[in-house]
Amino acid sequence: MPVLVMKFGGTSVATPDRIRRAAKRVGVEVAKGYDVIVIVSAMSGETNKLVGLVEETSPLFDAREYDAVVSSGENVTAGLMALTLQDMDVPARSWQGWQVPVVTTGVHANARIEEIPTENISAKFGEGMRVAVVAGFQGISPEGRITTLGRGGSDTTAVAFAAAFGAERCDIYTDVDGVYTTDPRICEKARKLNRISFEEMLELASLGAKVLQTRSVELAMRYKVRLRVLSSFEEQSDEAGTLVCDEEEIMESNVVAGVAYSRDEAKMTLVTVEDRPGIAAGIFGTLADAGVTVDMIVQNVSELNYKGHTEGVTDMTFSCPVNQVKRAEKALGDAKAAGKLIYETLAIETDVAKVSVVGIGMRSAAGVAAQMFKVLSDEGINIQVITTSEIKISVLIERKYMELAVQALHDAFGLDKVA
Amino acid sequence: MPVLVMKFGGTSVATPDRIRRAAKRVGVEVAKGYDVIVIVSAMSGETNKLVGLVEETSPLFDAREYDAVVSSGENVTAGLMALTLQDMDVPARSWQGWQVPVVTTGVHANARIEEIPTENISAKFGEGMRVAVVAGFQGISPEGRITTLGRGGSDTTAVAFAAAFGAERCDIYTDVDGVYTTDPRICEKARKLNRISFEEMLELASLGAKVLQTRSVELAMRYKVRLRVLSSFEEQSDEAGTLVCDEEEIMESNVVAGVAYSRDEAKMTLVTVEDRPGIAAGIFGTLADAGVTVDMIVQNVSELNYKGHTEGVTDMTFSCPVNQVKRAEKALGDAKAAGKLIYETLAIETDVAKVSVVGIGMRSAAGVAAQMFKVLSDEGINIQVITTSEIKISVLIERKYMELAVQALHDAFGLDKVA
Numbered sequence A, B: 001m002p003v004l005v006m007k008f009g010g011t012s013v014a015t016p017d018r019i020r021r022a023a024k025r026v027g028v029e030v031a032k033g034y035d036v037i038v039i040v041s042a043m044s045g046e047t048n049k050l051v052g053l054v055e056e057t058s059p060l061f062d063a064r065e066y067d068a069v070v071s072s073g074e075n076v077t078a079g080l081m082a083l084t085l086q087d088m089d090v091p092a093r094s095w096q097g098w099q100v101p102v103v104t105t106g107v108h109a110n111a112r113i114e115e116i117p118t119e120n121i122s123a124k125f126g127e128g129m130r131v132a133v134v135a136g137f138q139g140i141s142p143e144g145r146i147t148t149l150g151r152g153g154s155d156t157t158a159v160a161f162a163a164a165f166g167a168e169r170c171d172i173y174t175d176v177d178g179v180y181t182t183d184p185r186i187c188e189k190a191r192k193l194n195r196i197s198f199e200e201m202l203e204l205a206s207l208g209a210k211v212l213q214t215r216s217v218e219l220a221m222r223y224k225v226r227l228r229v230l231s232s233f234e235e236q237s238d239e240a241g242t243l244v245c246d247e248e249e250i251m252e253s254n255v256v257a258g259v260a261y262s263r264d265e266a267k268m269t270l271v272t273v274e275d276r277p278g279i280a281a282g283i284f285g286t287l288a289d290a291g292v293t294v295d296m297i298v299q300n301v302s303e304l305n306y307k308g309h310t311e312g313v314t315d316m317t318f319s320c321p322v323n324q325v326k327r328a329e330k331a332l333g334d335a336k337a338a339g340k341l342i343y344e345t346l347a348i349e350t351d352v353a354k355v356s357v358v359g360i361g362m363r364s365a366a367g368v369a370a371q372m373f374k375v376l377s378d379e380g381i382n383i384q385v386i387t388t389s390e391i392k393i394s395v396l397i398e399r400k401y402m403e404l405a406v407q408a409l410h411d412a413f414g415l416d417k418v419a
Helices: A016-031 A046-057 A063-070 A072-087 A119-126 A153-164 A198-206 A214-223 A279-288 A322-337 A368-378 A399-412 B016-031 B046-057 B063-070 B070-085 B119-126 B152-165 B198-206 B214-223 B279-289 B322-337 B368-378 B399-412
Strands: A002-010 A035-040 A092-095 A113-115 A132-136 A139-141 A146-148 A169-174 A196-198 A229-232 A242-245 A258-274 A297-299 A313-321 A343-359 A385-389 A394-396 B003-006 B035-040 B092-095 B113-115 B130-133 B138-140 B146-148 B169-174 B196-198 B227-231 B242-245 B260-275 B298-300 B313-321 B343-358 B385-389 B393-398
Touching: A002 A016, A002 A153, A016 A035, A016 A072, A035 A072, A035 A153, A046 A063, A046 A072, A046 B016, A046 B070, A063 A072, A063 A146, A063 B070, A063 B092, A072 A092, A072 B063, A072 B070, A092 A119, A113 A153, A113 A214, A113 B070, A119 A132, A119 A146, A119 B169, A132 A322, A146 A229, A153 A214, A153 B016, A169 A297, A169 B138, A196 A198, A198 A214, A198 A242, A198 A258, A198 A343, A214 A229, A229 B343, A258 A279, A258 A322, A279 A297, A279 A313, A279 A322, A279 B298, A297 A385, A297 B393, A313 A343, A343 A399, A368 A394, A368 A399, A385 B393, A394 A399, B003 B152, B016 B035, B016 B070, B035 B070, B035 B152, B046 B063, B046 B070, B063 B070, B063 B146, B070 B092, B070 B130, B113 B152, B119 B260, B152 B169, B196 B198, B198 B214, B198 B242, B198 B260, B198 B343, B214 B227, B214 B260, B260 B279, B260 B399, B279 B298, B279 B313, B279 B322, B298 B385, B313 B322, B313 B343, B368 B393, B368 B399, B393 B399
Parallel strands: A002 A035, A002 A169, A035 A132, A092 A132, A169 A229, A196 A242, B003 B035, B003 B169, B035 B130, B092 B130, B169 B227, B196 B242
Antiparallel strands: A139 A146, A229 A242, A258 A313, A258 A343, A297 A313, A343 A394, A385 A394, B138 B146, B227 B242, B260 B313, B260 B343, B298 B313, B343 B393, B385 B393
């Protein structure tokens, strides 16, 4: 029988009633003829409670013991989900990570899945079991100790199982009903997408559309696992949610799939930097060592013989999250004091935001960037920094114009209409 | 290095602070040179919470999933205890049942330990680890699924580890400071015993002195594991608590070690039963099938030719817990209606209590029974049923005299004085 993976997040299994609701969805897929692998998160709040106990117990905790404690939340949900399914006469049983076993690296609290042997669960499917409920977010290290996968781990577990079992699809049930053309909270015309490509989803996820963890989308793209994001709180239908899939499955689409934003950005400019080979490496090496996540980088054209400099000078502008500004400032100041970097001043602006348009259609459509810049110009919005990739154009603008920019771009690229 | 097993119950590990307190006790034993195996229960309230979730989810639950869910409470405590010890610079790590592995039967929710291989933990002791923290109450079935041991399971885990590792002692930390000559709540002269024999402890435990689970005492007796019961809430000393040990270790002792009672008993009498071979088996088979736990049984002398009965007739009296009376009544009534049992009436008294004196000294001392009966007679207490064993004499009396009987017997046998 074809295999389907269904993943339920913490809010979808927060109470026995919600677990029952989720189990009913599983029952619908079983009735369609699927053998189902259900991946569950901990009941919402449980993981935070366990993490709190660990931190209270030992601020500098041993990650191996952290994993042993924190993984218990998913174990509870897995058992309860199996019981609920059995109560509905659906043959089901639970598996903890070590029972499958979900073989991971030994990097505790942030392990990566290395292998998922399918024999154990497949044998049970062969004996008439219809649902394997698996505790998400966890595995077992080469030393036989429990590991956890870090943030978004249950999504990753789900995708990895879908890949291992050659599942027809991996349905991620969450508290939103899909992926939108932009954030409905700042643009009321935002529209749910029926389909989106892996590449677009990756760009949107990394830009702050927090529906799916980047890692799970990367894994899905690598193994061509069709992912569906849908809400556990709304009625199911074949068109529910958003299918994240290979671009070949998307027949027609807008040139632009979505408009993303990131509110809390800062722009920093090193003014009058000596422009000699290795200077960029020096600057961004310093920042990386200090743990600053640099996003956009722009270097001005070099100017020669400026104020007595023997080599050319330039300005170097970059952006980073606003809460890393202090760290960046200190790192650059220290490097200057130590004579490792030569620049005149550091200009900091903390009131900027990033707005991006994303779409695989850009690859073949010319003029998207030009159109984007014109839209912003027409609204009187000044563009401070521009970066582009094959399927994305991002600009840094003054933060107060962010909503306006998102709305104007959403309109201009016709995202409120189905392609 | 010699091995010590220390077991901490739910109230002793109810909060991170209490876990720290317990860990300090462990640290004291480590400093003395012991390699310590710590067995932990779930934080108090956690197991009940998990059982509640299971029952809410599925009233007729699959015991295998019940075990998977309920065992997670002990896993959390084990991790937190290991973290706390590490934080105190004591080399420690946690083990879940399947990691040791604690091999049990496949009787879920009520499994029995079959084997505890010591290699795994011993190897770590050899590498410098000083404390192995083991989640109590759980194991792994021959099919590789998680099992739990049923009531008092963590005590049983502790004793089994002590037996497997040849531990010098098994210390059971609980919320009472030892075993008393009787219940201090009803007899203010009750005195803590420094030592008590396994046999006496077994009789006292089964009579309702709920300090240790009967099963763990049986196991300790079989493997000669010296058990010490002591409070986690009082200062430690070498004389703390009560040592449960082989009688050879008890040099001098009172003839009677303690007075036990059981408050909620019922007495039932089948009046005018035909006295033919197999009748007792018929009655008590019927009751056993109905799940009635019969305790004391007395059969009167048979009377011949009573009211035209062709065989002799007799009265058959037995006692059972008061909450099983309805079940017993129905089972016996049904058997009568079906013609399987012939008796005239069923007399039920639900206001009785059982009082027992227990002591291995009785074996060699004559007249203990006579003395007991005289004490009760002097207090004007009528004895309804008597049973005796080698080290115990029990009587059924009217419940309102229970406290009086306990106090009078405690005085008469000099239990307030050290032997």
